[in-house]
Amino acid sequence: MFEFNLPLANIVLVTGFLLILSGLWAMFIHKNIIRMIIGFSLMDTGIHMIMVALGYITGGTAPIFDDAVDGMQMVDPVPSALVLTAIVIGLGVTAVMLSYAVKIHQAKNSLSIDDCAEQKW
Amino acid sequence: MVTELLSPLNIIIIALGAGFLLPLIHARSPRFAGQVMFASLLYFVIISAYHFYTLIGGAPAVEIITAGIQPPFAINLRFGLAEAFVLLAVNTAALFGARYMFDELREHASAMILFIVWIMGINGMVMTRDLFNLFIFVEITAVSSFVLVAMRANSIALSAGFKYVIAGTMASGFLLLGTMLLYYQTGTLNIDDLIIHQEMITGPFGTAALMLVLGAILVELKPFPANGWGLDVYQAAPAGIAALLSVGVSAAYLFALYKILPLLTSFLPVIAATGLLTFVASNFIGLRQSDPRRLLGYSSVGQLGLMVTALALLTKFSLTEYIPLVVGGLFISHFLAKAGLFWLAGIIKGSELGDWSQLRSKPVLIIAFLFLITALAGLPPFPTFWAKWQLVMSLMEYQQHGWVFFILLGSLLEVVYLFRWFGKAVSSQSDKALDISSSGNRQWLPVVLFVGLLLACGQVMASSFDLPVMALLPVYAGLLLMLIDGLGERLKQIASLLVIIAYSVYLIPSLDGLNWIFGLMLLPGSILILIASTYQQGTARPGFYPLFVMLVLSLGTLLAAETMLGFFLAWELMTVSSYLLVSLGKKATRPSLVYLVFSIAGAFLILFAFALIYAQTGSMQLSAIGQAGIVSNWPFILLLSGFFIKMGGLGVHVWLPDAYAECDDDFTAMMSSVVSKAGVFGLFVVGTQMTAQLNDMDTILTVVGWVGLIMALAGAIMAAMSEDIKHLLAYSSIGQLGYIVTTFAIANHTGWVAAMYLAVNHLLYKGLIFLAIAGVLYRVKTRYMYQMGGLIKNMPISFISVLIGIITISGVPPLLGFGGKWLLYNALLERGWYLQAGLAFFASAVAFLYLFKLIHTIFLGQRKSEHEHVKEAPLALLIPQITFMVLIMAFSMFPNILIQPLSDAVAPFMASTFTWEGYLLITENGYWNGFLVMNIVGVLFMAPAILLWLVSKKMKVQKVKQFNIVFAAExxxxxxxxxxxxxxxxxxxxxxxxxxRPDATRFWNGVSEWGHTVGASLRRFYTGNGQTYAGLILFYIGVMYLAVRTL
Amino acid sequence: MLKRLFMLIALVLIAILFFDVASNFTERSELSGISQYYVEQGAEELGAANLVTSVVVTYRGLDTLGEVTVLFISAAGASLLLRRRRNTNKKLVVEESSEIVQTTLSIMFPIIMLFGVYIFINGHLTPGGGFQGGAVVASALLFFMLARPNDSISHKLLMKIESLSGFTYVVLGVLGVILAGGFLDNRVLGLGEFGSLFSAGLIPLIYILVGLKVGSELGSLLQKFRE
Amino acid sequence: MNWALSIFYYIVTVLVVLVYGLLLYAFIAKTMARVQGRIGIPIYQPFLDIIQTYGRRTAVTHGYMFDLGPVFRLTGGLGTLAFIPVIYGSEIFGNFHFAGDLLLVMYFIFFGQLGMALGAGESGHPYAPMGIARGLAQMTAFEVPFALAVIAVFMQYETASITEIVAAQQGSIYNWTLFTNPFAVLAAMFAFLGMSMYPPFDLVTAPNEIPIGPPTEYHSAYLSLLQTNRAIFAGAKLVLFMNLFFGGATNLPIMVLKTWAIYMIPVLIGVAFPRFKVENSIRFFLGVPTLVGIIAVLYMQYWGTV
Incomplete structure (x- = not known):
């Protein structure tokens, strides 16, 4: 467990998981909707880091064919491509969440999630 | 060219093309923009319909590759039969959904864009074969839902929407993470490729990856308890959106689950369990729900749970060939019904179940509502019925008793709350008016159309079972008569009579043995009672005739049934139609619900038993019952209990008095004299099939015998204590059916003949008395006997009816009733049930108490002044009464014309022990000459009568007025x-x-209370707090993961 | 407090799952599965030097179209949610920003714009692409909004760019169906000389459209929030 | 069988039983009076009463059911008698016993009571239904030991034919059911107490509370029919008990002797006891007598055949 030279990918991966957990914790604990949205962004970023880590090949370079890559191992292009997509989607979702925050503030004059509990049972 | 224009890929292309352009178009001409949206949605429907049609015809699935590169290296889509089926449904709903909420959508280009892209997202989710692409479409669908839910931007919708956003983003985050983890292990994203390489998904890593993907999809299917957000959304979203969320989006996720299910072999039990937990829990909570929108939410969630369970279990047991039938059936029912109900919900103002009474101003809608509810509840002829039948049968083949039990439990709870809702809608008074004029027929026409589709789907599914052509005739006859329900009463009555008579003429000759005898009892009995139906002059009875015909015809199909499915189908149809007829009574809301619940519970016992039998014998024929009994007595006990409930057996009789009391007075006659015989018929179906095993079932039969007699005694005592005339007769029915149960359990020739004889007897005198009482109630307008009295002067014929009736019930010679008693004791003694015979005697003595009370308090004693001018019952009631009396007299005079055929019908199963010497019937233990007794008594009766007449001729007999009680000198x-x-x-x-003491009532009240308490405690999860909901989602996935990891 | 405890338990449960993943993870040392195919065949097949771009625009072109769609609908959604009620149409007047900022704007705005355009045009050759370029363009717009809060960027113009570029993207995709192997096939145009600007078929064109679309979408989103 | 003859024989039987019944009634009345220290009625008094009531020239009626009540009642008595062989082996006193068995008789007993109840009900006098309600309630209770006793008898002889039951008891006094099946007889005699409606079970007609109970409103010719029935019905009942439990009778004197002895049992108990309330008598009959009845049945089931 406590190796000294952890591979790069492992570090990124664990960091990603920690980010997800802290993001989730933020979503659970903070009453303020904006903070919850930040929590979501944290979680999202964590996932993106994990994606990158999963695609990393030891000692790999960027998957672009030019003079620099000759003979070198390339990192997996797929996670890179997917993370790109995922980031943009995360952005879109964040935008919708922020719109919600604005609208909720307008409607209730409050940004607390506790004020969004009209419906029960 | 055609195929290219109709390529499923075009759904995505058109949606995006139109979507991207819509802002520009809308800026120029909002009208045209709306047309573009409709055209696109219509195009979706056409594409899916076309492919559905060709695929059904056997065409291969349409494979679509993108980027000109073969999968798994590029994304591919597939449009097979399953996809076509789901998408045809979704797109059709979307088209009507758009029409439904057109006014709202067209205001803003963005709304139209979101709607169209939303539907495209669903299509994409269904079609794609790539896991990451699935994530993309999930996000497309999710983001558009997030916005559409809150499109009205009211406070509640925003709250609900935000919780939805939190849940949705968490779920899709996990989906993404899981997808990538899977990619890490397998190096592919293509689902088919993943399935091929699933051995590469190993270790805790692989399990965790799969768990994340599965968890994400399951969370979107709103499992208990991680579904609070979903319920909020259903409740708060605009009705049109909620409808599509409930049916369309859920369908997409369900389909996604279906696609990845081959990867999840080790997860199947957990998936099934979570689905079932959701099904049962949401139905428990539904019991407590008073907001119809939220109730629909619970129902949706529950139905999804059931579908998930079915999917997982069928896959687990390699029964995948039944997935289309079971999951497809559950899906289409849920789909059409839920969409229709949500749309209705949008029309109705108010948030109480009772507010649905607004629908009554538009009869089409209340009927549609009823159909939708019935479809959801899994009653025939709707698809869920077939699906559940197949599911139960299939599971039982693998001895999955536990699963089946909980599925049936959940279904029962579902029936309770759905029909509680229906009852409230029918009975309460809403001060709000239904406003459907503003939007024309746009809002309600789709509902009606979906009802039609439901019926059609039900028919299609029925055709995949081996059923006789006439099996669904009751439904169609009922529907047909419903069309003329607006005409005059007399006309409808004649039409119904013609239908029933034609059916009888067709059916009865085709029956034989006991079935033939039951046919001769039930159908003519129904006809006689139907003759009385117009006795309330000038009162319209909407729905009465169609339902009555449906009831009678379903009784007929019950008799004609040869397979267990046919029997169960007819049984359920009978239950539904009789429930509805009961609910037509003025205050029958609660009693009819109780009746329905008990009936359905009984039906489920029967279903369970059938499934056990099927599992043991592999045969669907009713004759398989006999083969199964050898292995175990359970089918026998379950079947008996099921029929017992229908007959109002002791302990489960609590539905009966109120149901009888509160339904229309002439229909009470039908319930008591005809419908209760269905239970008797059920007993005989079991008995005749199991004759060979009955000898080995001494203990069970002895218990049943005692129970029947205790029922007879308790019924009589309770009747004697009743003040309400209909309660009295209802309890009397319980008591009389008790004798039938006992004689059935005696299981020898005399016993069965006695049971049949008693059944015929009961049919005749209960029909007679209830019709006579209907006349009395019609004239005096009270059900309390102590408020009547002295009516013999006003209603002499009714008095004679009741008199003949009570002599028959009591078993006093020379009338028919004595034959029943005589056979009863003979059978008991022959069987060696001596103490039982003593009890029977006690019970029949107690019966005198209520019989005298019945006739005395109504017809004798002092007449109330307000009844001075009461008239005799209407002719419509008297005609059948007189017919019944003539029949009773004929059978009394010539008991052999009744006993002989009964004995012959029983003889193939139980060797006859009867000897006839002319009119003298001799059994092992006794003899009886009904003809002679009748004559002797007749002559003897004449002697004192003549004597009295002679004596009174020479004296002045003075008739005194009512209050002149001469010898009291008062x-x-x-x-x-x-x-x-x-x-x-x-x-x-x-x-x-x-x-x-009403212990049984107290007990069942306790059960009901317990159910509500369970519901109340389960719903504590739903605090309304978005963060709690998010925590629950995490918790849910975590617990599931632990469960899978430890398994 | 009970709620917090429950949340903690939930988090611990999911942490167990994460732990299982992390402790079983080893860094990869070679390519496998589809990525191997992309590295070996991708350049030849599609003619783009940047493999990520090939994957993004062609191999997984449908994802990208979907991604564009998500962004599009989130912009549409924001505009639907944040639509103004007719009666509350009061204009927000904010103090102008300082002259330094305004001057910097006039210098930097075109440069940032140009940089953005450069990124998406060269997406198939160098790191970067439509999204990155679009984001840069949007940052220029953001800058503009910050510096001159009372001037608005033409809503209609943004919308038109957004709509038309999206529509054209779809049309290009359909061209793939008609002229080449399937939807979004980039080989409608010749692949050109490997590594040059006019190569890789439709990829540069699509990236331009994506760049325009993303830029205008983000711009209009920002605009929405500003309002 | 010659129909005319058997009808004639039946009429003879009815007349004999009627006379016997009336005499018995007078005798009992006298006995009770003596026990209570009175002189009592002359032995011919019941005959005078009947003739006198038949001769009445005025009557009031409350309606047709009121008229039919006594008719039903008398039919019940005549019918019950008709299906019981009064004297074993006698052609004259054999009646129509071949038309039905014990079960028929047991149920036919109710016929008259039912009709009577209805007729009385129409009179509008509250005492009538009150008495009927009490009577019916009490009847339900005492029928239980009686039914159990009859069942035990049935088990013993394995037939429901009264004639055969009597036949089986011939030969020796030890063949009587009384000795072969004592529990059944005990239970039946308990029931007989209730049936006879002497104290302590006479609340039905309780003279102090609701004068004469169900027949309250009946008078003149109606009453005479009732009186006739009372005599015939009492005779029929006694004969039934005699047949079932006491070996039947092969000639008239024995019949008279046995039935008289049976009848004295409730009478003697009656004079010594105060009156029960209805609920008390119900509880009583469902208590010890029922228990005895159950014992009788179980006794027959497990030891009777040994």
Whole structure:
């Protein structure tokens, strides 16, 4: 467990998981909707880091064919491509969440999630 | 060219093309923009319909590759039969959904864009074969839902929407993470490729990856308890959106689950369990729900749970060939019904279940509502019925009793709350008016159309079972008569009579043996009662005739059934139609619900038993019952209990008195004299199939025998304590059916003949008495007997009817009833049930108490002044009564014309022990000459009569007025104080009061309360707090993961 | 407090799952599965030097179209949610920003714009692409909004760019169906000389459209929030 | 069988039983009076009563059911008698016993009571239904030991034919059911107490509370029919008990002797006891007598055949 030279990918991966957990914790604990949205962004970023880590090949370079890559191992292009997509989607979702925050503030004059509990049972 | 224009890929292309352009178009001409949206949605429908059609015809699935590169290196889509089916449904709903909420959508280009892209997202989710692409479409669908839910931007919708956003983003985050983890292990994203390489998904890593993907999809399917957000959304979203969320989006996720299910072999039990937990829990909570929108939410969630369970279990047991039938059936029912109900919900103002009574101003809608509810509840002829039948049968083949039990439990709870809702809608008064004029027919026409589709789907599914052509005839006959329900009463009555008579002429000759005898009892009995139906002059009875015909015809199909499915189908149809007929009564809301719930519970017992039998024998024929009994007695006990409930057996009789009391008075006659015989018929179906095993079932039969007699005694005592005339007769029915149960359990020739004889007997006298009482109630307008009295003067014919009736019930010779008693004791003694015979005697003696009370308090004693001018019952009631009396007299005079055929019908199963010498019937233990007894008594009766006549001729017989009680030397002025009627047998209560306590009622009330308490505690999860909901989602996935990891 | 405890338990449960993943993870040392195919065949097949771009625009072109769609609908959604009620149409007047900022704007705005355009045009050759370029363009717009809060960027113009570029993207995709192997096939145009600007078929064109679309979408989103 | 003859024989039987019944009634009345220290009625008094009531020239009626009540009642008595062989082996006193068995008789007993109840009900006098309600309630209770006793008898002889039951008891006094099946007889005699409606079970007609109970409103010719029935019905009942439990009778004197002895049992108990309330008598009959009845049945089931 406590190796000294952890591979790069492992570090990124664990960091990603920690980010997800802290993001989730933020979503659970903070009453303020904006903070919850930040929590979501944290979680999202964590996932993106994990994606990158999963695609990393030891000692790999960027998957672009030019003079620099000759003979070198390339990192997996797929996670890179997917993370790109995922980031943009995360952005879109964040935008919708922020719109919600604005609208909720307008409607209730409050940004607390506790004020969004009209419906029960 | 055609195929290219109709390529499923075009759904995505058109949606995006139109979507991207819509802002520009809308800026120029909002009208045109709306047309573009409709055109696109219509195009979706056309594409999916076209492919559905060709695929059904056997065409191969349409494979679509993108980027000109083969999968798994590029994304591919597939449009097979399953996809076509789901998408045809979704797109059709979307088209009507758009039409439904057109006014709202067209205001803003963005709304139209979101709607169209939303539907495209669903299509994409269904079609794609790539896991990451699935994530993309999930996000497309999710983001558009997030916005559409809150499109009205009211406070509640925003709250709900935000919770949805939190849940949705968490779920899709996990989906993404899981997808990538899977990619890490397998190096592919293509689902088919993943399935091929699933051995590469190993270790805790692989399990975790799969768990994340599965968890994400399951969370979107709103499992208990991680579904609070979903319920909020259903409740708060605009009705049109909620409808599509509930049916369309859920369908997409369900399909996604279906696609990845081959990867999840080790997860199947957990998936099934979570689905079932959701199904049962949401139905429990539904019991407590008073907001119809939220109730629909619970129902949606529950249905999804059931579908997930079915999917997982069928896959687990390699029964995938049934997935289309079971999951498809559950899906299409849920789909059409839920969409229709949500749309209805949008029309109705108010948030109480009772507010749905607004629908009554538009009969089409209340009927549609009823159909939708019925479809959801899994009653025939709707698809869920077939699906559940197949599911139960298939599971039982693998001995999955536990699963089946909980599925049926959940279904029962579902029936309770759905029909509670229906009852409230029918009975309550809403001060709000239904407003459907503003939007024209746009909002309600789709509902009606979906009802039609439901019926059609039900028919299609029925055709995949081996059923006789006539199996669904009751439904169609009912529907047909519903079309003329607006016409005059007399006309409808004649039409119904013609239908029933034609059906009888067709059916009865095709029956034989006991079935033939039941046919001769039930159908003509129904006809006689139907003759009475117009007795309330000038009163319209909407729905009565179609339902009545449906009831009678379903009784007929019950008799003709040869397979267990046919039997169960007819049984359920009978239950539904009789429930609805009961609910037509003025205050019948609660009693009819109780009736339905007990009936359905009984039906489920029967279903369970059938499934056990099927599992043991592999045969669907009713004759398989006999083969199964050898292995175990359970099918027998379950079947008996099921029929017992229908007959109002002791302990489960609590539905009966109120149901009888509160339904229309002439229909009570039908319930008591005809419908209760269905239970008797059920007993005989079991009995005749199991004759060979009955010898080995001594213990069970002995118990049943005792139970029947205790029922007879308890029924009689409770009847004697009743003040309400209909309660009295209802309890009397319980008591009389008790004898039938006992004689059935005796299981020898005499016993069965006795049971049949008693059944015929009961049919005749209960029909007679209830119709006579209907006349009385029609004239005096009260059901309390102590408020009547002295009516013999006003209603002499009704009095004679009741008199003949009670002599028949009591079993006093020379009338028909004695034959029943005589056979009863003969059978009991032959069987060696001596103490039982003593009890039977006690019970029949107690019967005298209520019989005298019945006739005395109504017809004799002092007449109330307000009844001075009461007239005889209407002719419509008297005609069948007289017919019944003639029949009773004929059978009394010539008992052999009744006993002989009964004996012949029983003889193939139980060797006859009867000897006939002319009219003299001789059994092992006794003899009886009905003809002679009748004549002797007749002659003997004449002797004193003539004597009295001779004596009175020479004297002046003076007729005195009502209050002239000569030998009391009193002239009372208020009949109320002089009529000895109230609490007639008070001393009986004092003497053996413990026998009259309503323990059963108390027990069932306790059960009902318990159910509500469970619902109340389960719904504590739903605090309304978005963060709690998010925590629950995490918790849910975590617990599931632990469960899978430890398994 | 009970709620917090429950949340903690939930988090611990999911942490167990994460732990299982992390402790079983080893860094990869070679390519496998589809990525191997992309590295070996991708350049030849599609003619783009940047493999990520090939994957994004062609191999997984449908994802990208979907991604564009998500962004599009989130912009549409924001505009639907944040639509103004007719009666509350009061204009927000904010103090102008300082002259330094305004001057910097006039210098930097075109440069940032140009940089953005450069990124998406060269997406198939160098790191970067439509999204990155679009984001840069949007940052220029953001800058503009910050510096001159009372001037608005033409809503209609943004919308038109957004709509038309999206529509054209779809049309290009359909061209793939008609002229080449399937939807979004980039080989409608010749692949050109490997590594040059006019190569890789439709990829540069699509990236331009994506760049325009993303830029205008983000711009209009920002605009929405500003309002 | 010659129909005319058997009808004639039946009429003879009815007349004999009627006379016997009336005499018995007078005798009992006298006995009770003596026990209570009175002189009592002359032995011919019941005959005078009947003739006198038949001769009445005025009557009032409350309606047709009121008229039919006594008719039903008398039919019940005549019918019950008709299906019981009064004297074993006698052609004259054999009646129509071949038309039905014990079960028929047991149920036919109710016929008259039912009709009577209805007729009385129409009179509008509250005492009538009150008495009927009490009577019916009490009847339900005492029928239980009686039914159990009859069942035990049935088990013993394995037939429901009264003639055969009597036949089986011939030969020796030890063949009587009384000795072969004592529990059944005990239970039946308990029931007989209730059936006879002497104290302590006479609340039905309780003279102090509701003068004469169900027949309250009946008078003149109606009453005479009732009186006739009372005599015939009492005779029929006694004969039934005699047949079932006491070996039947092969000639008239024995019949008279046995039935008289049976009848004295409730009478003697009656004079010594005060009156029960209805709920008390119900509880009583469902208590010890029922228990005895159950014992009788179980006794027959497990030891009777040994």
């Amino acid at each position: 002239r009372p002025f208020t009949p109320a104080t002089t009529h000895y009627a109230y609490n007639f047998y008070a001393f009986y209560d004092k003497a053996i009061g413990f026998l009259t």
